Amino acid sequence: MMELSDSKKEITAFFAALSIFLSTIEYLFPKPFPFFRLGIANFPILLGLNFLSVKDLFILFILKAFGQALINGTLISYVFIFSFTGSLTSLSVMILLNRINKKYISLTGISAAGAVSSSIIQLIFAVKFIFGSSALVIAPLLLGISLISGVLLGLFTQEFQKKSEWINKIRNIYLNE
Amino acid sequence: MHKLRPADYIIILFSVFIVFLSFLFSVQHNKGELSAVIEASGKKYIYPVSENNIITVTGPVGKTVISIKENQVYISDSDCRDKICLSMGKISKPGQWAACLPNRVFVKIIAKSPENSGNNVDDGTF
Amino acid sequence: MNNRINPSNINFITGITLIFPYIQTDSLIIKLFLFIILLFLVLLSGKKIPVKRLLILSASITIFQILIPFGEVLFTIRKLQVTEGSLINGINKSLTFTGLILISLSSVSSSLSFPGKQGILLKKTLFYFEILFSSKEKLSSEKGIINKLDLYLDNIFFGNIKAENKISKNTTELKKQKYRLITNILTVIFFWGAYLSGIFIK
Numbered sequence: 001m002m003e004l005s006d007s008k009k010e011i012t013a014f015f016a017a018l019s020i021f022l023s024t025i026e027y028l029f030p031k032p033f034p035f036f037r038l039g040i041a042n043f044p045i046l047l048g049l050n051f052l053s054v055k056d057l058f059i060l061f062i063l064k065a066f067g068q069a070l071i072n073g074t075l076i077s078y079v080f081i082f083s084f085t086g087s088l089t090s091l092s093v094m095i096l097l098n099r100i101n102k103k104y105i106s107l108t109g110i111s112a113a114g115a116v117s118s119s120i121i122q123l124i125f126a127v128k129f130i131f132g133s134s135a136l137v138i139a140p141l142l143l144g145i146s147l148i149s150g151v152l153l154g155l156f157t158q159e160f161q162k163k164s165e166w167i168n169k170i171r172n173i174y175l176n177e
Numbered sequence: 178m179h180k181l182r183p184a185d186y187i188i189i190l191f192s193v194f195i196v197f198l199s200f201l202f203s204v205q206h207n208k209g210e211l212s213a214v215i216e217a218s219g220k221k222y223i224y225p226v227s228e229n230n231i232i233t234v235t236g237p238v239g240k241t242v243i244s245i246k247e248n249q250v251y252i253s254d255s256d257c258r259d260k261i262c263l264s265m266g267k268i269s270k271p272g273q274w275a276a277c278l279p280n281r282v283f284v285k286i287i288a289k290s291p292e293n294s295g296n297n298v299d300d301g302t303f
Numbered sequence: 304m305n306n307r308i309n310p311s312n313i314n315f316i317t318g319i320t321l322i323f324p325y326i327q328t329d330s331l332i333i334k335l336f337l338f339i340i341l342l343f344l345v346l347l348s349g350k351k352i353p354v355k356r357l358l359i360l361s362a363s364i365t366i367f368q369i370l371i372p373f374g375e376v377l378f379t380i381r382k383l384q385v386t387e388g389s390l391i392n393g394i395n396k397s398l399t400f401t402g403l404i405l406i407s408l409s410s411v412s413s414s415l416s417f418p419g420k421q422g423i424l425l426k427k428t429l430f431y432f433e434i435l436f437s438s439k440e441k442l443s444s445e446k447g448i449i450n451k452l453d454l455y456l457d458n459i460f461f462g463n464i465k466a467e468n469k470i471s472k473n474t475t476e477l478k479k480q481k482y483r484l485i486t487n488i489l490t491v492i493f494f495w496g497a498y499l500s501g502i503f504i505k
Contacts, residue, residue, distance in 0.1 A: 013424055014460055017431030024436070062421075063428045070415060071432065073350065073408040076318055078400060080407075100184060109185030116192045130400060131363075134370035136203035140196050147192045163449050166457040212372060223372035223386055 007173050012056045015044040016063035023068055037083070039115045039149050045091065046107050046157045049098045051171045061091050078130065082122050090118035107161070108154030115150025119143055208288060211271060213250045215243055217282040226250060226269065226286065236280030243284055255280060310480050311415045314348065317487040318410025324498035325402055331391060333497050334398045340490060341405040347486060348409045357401045364400060365393030434463055 023041035041064070048057060065084050069075035074083075094114040097105060119142055127135050161167060211226040217234035224230050230245040231253075239256025249267040255277045262277035271288040325341075328334045345352055374388030 009424060009427070013427040014431050016428045017435060018456070020428070020432050021435040059424070063425060067425060067428045067432065070411055070429070073411045074404060075407055075411040076322060077403040077407040079404065097184075097188075102182075104182050105184035105188075106180075106182045108181055109188040112185070112192060113188045116195065120195070130396065131367045132371060133206060135367045136199070136206055139203050140200040143192070143196045143199055147189070147196065151189065160449050160452065164453040164456075166453050166460070169457070170460070221376040221384075222374060223376060223384065225371070225373065 008056065008177055011170055011174050012052070012060050013063065015048055015052075016060050016067060018044045019060070019064040020068045020071060023064075024071065027072060037086070037118070037146075039090075039111075039118070039146060039153060042090065042094075042111060042114060042150075042153060043157060045094065045114075046111055046154065047161060047167055049094060049107070049110065051174055054095060057091065057095060061087060082125055085125060086118040086122040089121045090114035093117045106154070107158045108151055111154030111157065112147055112150035115146040115153070116143060119146040210288070211248075211269075212287055213243070213245060214285050214287055215282065216284075217241065217280070234282055236277070236282050238277075238280040241277045241280050241282040243282075250284060250286060251275065252277060252282070252284065255282070309415075310483070311412045313484065313487065314410045314412070315415055316410075317491060318406050320491050321406050321410075321494050322403065324494040325406065326399055328498055328501055329395075330501055331395055331398075333501060334395065334402070337494060337497060338398050338402050338405070340493065341402055341409065344409040344486065344490060345405050347483060348412070350408050352405070352408075357404065360404075361394075361397035361401055364397045365390070368393030368396060431459075431463070434459060 019041045022043055023037065026037055026040060045057070045060065048060065052060065065080075065087055066075070068083070069080045072079075074080050091114070094110050097110045097113055123139055123142060127133055213224050213226050215222040215224070215232060215234060217236050220234075222232060222234070224232060224245060226245060226248055228245065229247070232243045232245070234241055234243070238258075240254075241252060241256070241262070242254040244251055244253040249269045251267040252262045252265060252275055255262050257277055257279040259279070262275065262280075262282075265275040268275055268284070268286055271286050274283065274285040276283045321341075325334075325337055328337065342352060369383065369385050369389045371389055372384055372386040373392070374386045376384045376386050377390065378385055
């Protein structure tokens with residue numbers, strides 16, 4: 001039997017691991033901009049938005065940021081700073097939007113907002129610190145792609161949330177602790 | 178297919194708007210930058226007008242010094258005999274030019290945009 | 304009582320001390336030299352160098368730098384004029400960015416020990432990650448990707464939750480550790496030497 005006092009931590013750790021796993025898959029595709037993510041790593045975060053506590057969400061974020069940096073070996077490089085700020089921005093935006101009554105907003109919008117806000121921040125950082133203002137030409141493309149992927153991810157997650165037994169089990173365990 | 182709620186649409190529309198804005202901004206930004214193109218002894222040099230700089234080039238007569246200061250470009254010194262080039266004044270707008278003819282130095286300002294990079298400078302003006 | 308300092312932590316500290324002198328070096332030639340040393344350092348730490356990734360990164364940084372012309376025009380490709388200043392800037396920035404990745408690769412490893420409760424949570428996270436990454440679970444024959452994903456996650460999470468978090472102890476030979484330590488010290492001295500001499504020579 002699982003020790004109840006541990007289960008919240010266990011779930012948070014697992015979600016972080018899942019997020020790292022998804023972003024590692026993304027990472028394996030070489031891109032000219034290393035910090036530009038398609039954002040599938042947001043999948044566990046979106047799932048957790050409606051039951052994880054804000055504190056645990058931030059713990060998830062820290063675990064994911066550092067865990068990913070340790071595994072990719074990018075902990076002390078510009079890449080880490082970029083992806084850290086991007087993830088932090090998207091998490092904050094998503095948590096805020098999540099407070100809106102579900103009648104008016106769904107995971108799709110939250111996911112889209114998270115993706116786009118993350119890309120904007122990373123773009124600003126990248127232009128200012130590494131690439132210079134000539135990189136602005138690809139800004140519309142970058143932002144467009146993250147918007148589309150954000151929407152798609154949101155739609156998928158909504159569907160998953162409805163049908164998945166696993167996520168309901170997890171949610172019950174977490175909330176009943 | 179899920180029903181998208183009102184705020185979802187707002188967010189998506191707003192994001193599309195931002196994408197469009199970034200498009201305008203990037204085009205505008207690249208068109209606005211001015212560069213000073215210097216030609217001397219068969220070599221070509223390009224410098225942004227927005228950054229202060231002192232560039233020395235060589236020609237048949239000797240050295241010519243071009244200064245870029247406070248968004249203006251001008252020939253500040255030259256080894257030519259008459260030094261006419263020094264009194265040519267300061268240039269700062271696209272299309273304006275200055276030159277030290279004895280030393281075969283030619284300075285022109287162009288508006289930088291990706292399509293124009295190669296086409297604006299006239300080779301063989303002499 | 305275990306008196307050995309975690310070698311991962313030593314490598315980590317070494318990495319941190321290399322950052323400043325590396326970033327601050329302006330001379331392209333010296334930087335190239337330091338970069339090559341970093342390549343060896345990464346190899347010494349047993350990691351693979353992600354050549355393709357680094358090349359693509361460098362190429363894009365350089366190309367974007369070239370788009371802002373500066374200095375003498377070296378040659379022209381189609382309509383793009385490649386200038387000396389931008390090229391050097393581009394290569395310099397690329398070396399900085401990718402070099403930093405190399406420093407990071409050589410000094411960071413998953414066995415880095417973080418203190419406290421957070422450290423334990425991090426270990427748990429990495430534990431689950433290892434499972435996900437090396438997962439032998441096959442996707443079930445259920446129809447539909449959501450169902451497949453659902454069962455997959457279910458199996459992994461509930462199947463492993465009771466598993467002992469085995470901390471895999473890397474028994475690196477003492478000799479190798481010594482080599483690494485010496486290399487670390489020499490590298491730090493060399494990097495700082497290069498940086499400081501760069502200042503004084505100017």
